[in-house]
Amino acid sequence: MVRCEVFMSLFAIQILNGLQLGLLMFMVAAGLTLVFGVMDFINLAHGVQYMIGAYLAAVMIALTGHYVVGLVLALIGVLLIGLLLEHVVFRPLYQRSHLDQVLATFGLILFLNQGVKMVFGASPLSVPIPSWFEGAVLLGDGILYPLYRFVIIAAGLIMALLLWLGVEKTRIGMQVRAGASHPDMLSALGVDVRRLFMLIFALGSVLAGFAGALAAPILSVEPGMGDQILILAFVVIVIGGIGSIRGAFAGALLVGLIDTLARSYMVDVLRLFTGAAAARGIANGLSSMFIYILMAIVLFLRPQGLFPARGRS
Amino acid sequence: MITQRGAKKQRPISAVQASLALLAFGIGGAQAQEPLKIGLVSVLSGPQATLGQQVRDGFQLAIKDLGGKIAGRPVEVIVLDDELKPDVAVSKVRGLLEKDKVDFVVGPVFSNILQAIHKPVTESGAFLISPNAGTSNFAGKACHENFFVTSYQNDQPHEVLGKYAQDKGYKRAYLIAPNYQAGKDSLAGFKRHFTGEIVDEVYAPLGQLDYASELAKIASAKPDVLFVFLPGGMGINFVKQFRQAGLADKLPFLSAFTVDESVLPAQQDAAIGFRSGMSWAPNMNNPQSKAFVQNYEANFNVVPGSYAMQAYDAGQLINAALTATKGSTADKAALRAALKKADFVSLRGKFKFNTNGYPIQDFYVVKVAKRADGKFQTEIEEKVFSDYGDTYAAECPLK
Numbered sequence: 001m002v003r004c005e006v007f008m009s010l011f012a013i014q015i016l017n018g019l020q021l022g023l024l025m026f027m028v029a030a031g032l033t034l035v036f037g038v039m040d041f042i043n044l045a046h047g048v049q050y051m052i053g054a055y056l057a058a059v060m061i062a063l064t065g066h067y068v069v070g071l072v073l074a075l076i077g078v079l080l081i082g083l084l085l086e087h088v089v090f091r092p093l094y095q096r097s098h099l100d101q102v103l104a105t106f107g108l109i110l111f112l113n114q115g116v117k118m119v120f121g122a123s124p125l126s127v128p129i130p131s132w133f134e135g136a137v138l139l140g141d142g143i144l145y146p147l148y149r150f151v152i153i154a155a156g157l158i159m160a161l162l163l164w165l166g167v168e169k170t171r172i173g174m175q176v177r178a179g180a181s182h183p184d185m186l187s188a189l190g191v192d193v194r195r196l197f198m199l200i201f202a203l204g205s206v207l208a209g210f211a212g213a214l215a216a217p218i219l220s221v222e223p224g225m226g227d228q229i230l231i232l233a234f235v236v237i238v239i240g241g242i243g244s245i246r247g248a249f250a251g252a253l254l255v256g257l258i259d260t261l262a263r264s265y266m267v268d269v270l271r272l273f274t275g276a277a278a279a280r281g282i283a284n285g286l287s288s289m290f291i292y293i294l295m296a297i298v299l300f301l302r303p304q305g306l307f308p309a310r311g312r313s
Numbered sequence: 314m315i316t317q318r319g320a321k322k323q324r325p326i327s328a329v330q331a332s333l334a335l336l337a338f339g340i341g342g343a344q345a346q347e348p349l350k351i352g353l354v355s356v357l358s359g360p361q362a363t364l365g366q367q368v369r370d371g372f373q374l375a376i377k378d379l380g381g382k383i384a385g386r387p388v389e390v391i392v393l394d395d396e397l398k399p400d401v402a403v404s405k406v407r408g409l410l411e412k413d414k415v416d417f418v419v420g421p422v423f424s425n426i427l428q429a430i431h432k433p434v435t436e437s438g439a440f441l442i443s444p445n446a447g448t449s450n451f452a453g454k455a456c457h458e459n460f461f462v463t464s465y466q467n468d469q470p471h472e473v474l475g476k477y478a479q480d481k482g483y484k485r486a487y488l489i490a491p492n493y494q495a496g497k498d499s500l501a502g503f504k505r506h507f508t509g510e511i512v513d514e515v516y517a518p519l520g521q522l523d524y525a526s527e528l529a530k531i532a533s534a535k536p537d538v539l540f541v542f543l544p545g546g547m548g549i550n551f552v553k554q555f556r557q558a559g560l561a562d563k564l565p566f567l568s569a570f571t572v573d574e575s576v577l578p579a580q581q582d583a584a585i586g587f588r589s590g591m592s593w594a595p596n597m598n599n600p601q602s603k604a605f606v607q608n609y610e611a612n613f614n615v616v617p618g619s620y621a622m623q624a625y626d627a628g629q630l631i632n633a634a635l636t637a638t639k640g641s642t643a644d645k646a647a648l649r650a651a652l653k654k655a656d657f658v659s660l661r662g663k664f665k666f667n668t669n670g671y672p673i674q675d676f677y678v679v680k681v682a683k684r685a686d687g688k689f690q691t692e693i694e695e696k697v698f699s700d701y702g703d704t705y706a707a708e709c710p711l712k
Contacts, residue, residue: 122362136559144559220549
């Protein structure tokens with residue numbers, strides 16, 4: 001009976017962990033999927049926005065000594081840097097081939113990773129948890145869950161809701177949806193596509209930067225921190241369907257949950273079949289492959305993704 | 314003279330100029346005036362650069378403290394970045410040996426680089442002094458008379474915690490390390506002196522950032538003690554999340570290379586009270602170490618870790634040996650004998666070489682503390698091993 005309770009509370013925590021990872025990924029993937037879906041632009045440098053958000057948050061919070069003020073300043077900074085990048089680097093590339101876009105934005109990753117290292121140094125920065133979110137919540141049998149992780153989950157859900165309302169219920173959102181399925185028709189109807197692109201790009205930058213700033217207190221802020229999340233974000237949008245916010249949301253939660261649960265329970269499942277040492281070895285390899293296997297299955301059965309943007313196939 | 318490859322470099326005076334100068338001054342003993350060339354191979358780019366910078370700065374500080382001269386000869390340190398890539402390290406080291414004709418190579422930080430450069434350096438007749446990496450193969454059967462280590466054999470810092478956990482009477486240990494060879498060696502090292510129950514050993518993917526799921530499992534397993542080997546950024550994340558999960562007050566935290574001066578500036582208060590194993594800490598109570606720490610902080614504005622200390626001792630070691638041979642590197646056997654004596658005052662106090670060129674020294678459990686000036690450092694808590702040599706030396710054929 002006691003064992004069962006421990007199992008249930010541990011399981012609940014792993015679900016929360018999966019949700020939290022998924023929602024962080026969603027915030028990065030939402031911008032990526034819109035930029036890719038609406039503008040048909042492959043932006044490998046999207047992960048860099050996440051890193052810049054974390055760095056600016058670290059610096060601004062340290063400078064102002066106030067979490068919210070620092071966060072707002074950091075988001076303004078991310079927005080300005082995003083607009084600058086759009087203007088200088090991305091705009092001339094919209095009409096070019098995907099290969100050119102990949103090369104240029106990959107170059108931007110190298111440039112900006114090295115740039116933050118030159119400005120802030122190679123050693124990671126630290127961001128304290130805001131004092132009113134310190135502490136942990138007791139979840140069953142002595143297992144504590146940090147309050148701040150609930151904050152991340154809540155912030156992620158609120159962002160998702162706002163984004164859904166914005167895309168589904170507003171005029172600009174309608175243009176964005178139209179852009180995702182029929183961009184040429186949209187511009188033929190007289191919509192200023194260039195302004196729309198800039199808006200989408202700015203939104204994507206701020207979302208990624210916000211995710212980075214939220215993650216900063218639990219992760220180390222270091223050069224190259226955006227690269228790993230970028231790969232995950234691409235997996236998410238391929239699974240969810242390119243250009244679709246709904247798809248990004250479903251894909252991110254799916255990837256977050258599957259990755260977390262596989263890492264937590266794969267060893268125990270395999271132990272039923274083989275010895276402990278062998279189970280550990282296989283589980284390590286298998287659990288890190290799981291989300292890619294999922295992506296392969298989705299691509300095979302539903303190449304357009306689970307929730308593709310309407311009118312796109 | 315200290316030069317960095319790639320930056321504008323002053324060419325050493327040519328042989329003709331040198332002999333002209335000698336004629337003009339009419340002094341003999343050409344070799345005593347020739348610069349002593351030392352190659353320094355360290356990782357200076359990428360996320361591990363903080364370790365490499367400590368090695369570089371520690372070594373250069375030693376040379377600076379010697380007035381830039383060893384046994385009357387000016388010292389030229391050629392600094393190279395191995396980029397943490399074995400192939401890059403080997404080609405750069407070949408250049409040092411063939412083009413610059415260095416007498417000593419000091420480096421590297423990481424064991425995989427050591428595996429790559431050990432053979433080219435030792436076979437060329439130059440001496441290789443490792444300020445950090447100390448793998449088991451070169452301590453045992455593959456030991457070499459031209460190879461010296463000023464740090465430790467890699468297993469030892471992990472063994473310190475295993476012995477400590479055993480001595481403290483902890484019964485149930487939970488172990489976590491990254492899923493690669495050094496992670497497996499680490500846990501094997503911990504278990505060498507720990508005979509209690511291993512509740513679980515977890516291998517996390519190398520470079521993992523979020524440990525929420527591992528932390529939940531640790532909390533539910535309720536072990537007596539936790540042993541962690543998560544170097545670099547992994548350790549920064551783990552330590553912060555461990556503290557946030559409220560485990561720090563309940564579960565003793567023992568670690569190797571997870572809380573040290575290279576990552577403490579990022580971990581800060583989250584790491585206070587966490588333990589690690591090492592042969593030295595910045596609060597070591599002897600005059601030479603105190604002077605070193607003060608000097609290092611004044612020069613580089615960071616607290617030196619063991620990496621810097623070991624590199625500084627490497628500089629002292631070379632100085633002691635050349636002083637014994639009166640600045641001559643011609644007689645390799647005499648130089649080797651002088652190196653083996655390790656006739657210098659180590660920053661860690663007692664220090665001598667084993668038959669395999671690895672140190673015999675004391676090891677301590679160290680604990681993270683916040684200093685009065687707000688900086689963080691590890692501090693010696695208690696001695697765990699005295700005059701401790703490694704177990705592989707018995708397999709080394711050298712006498």
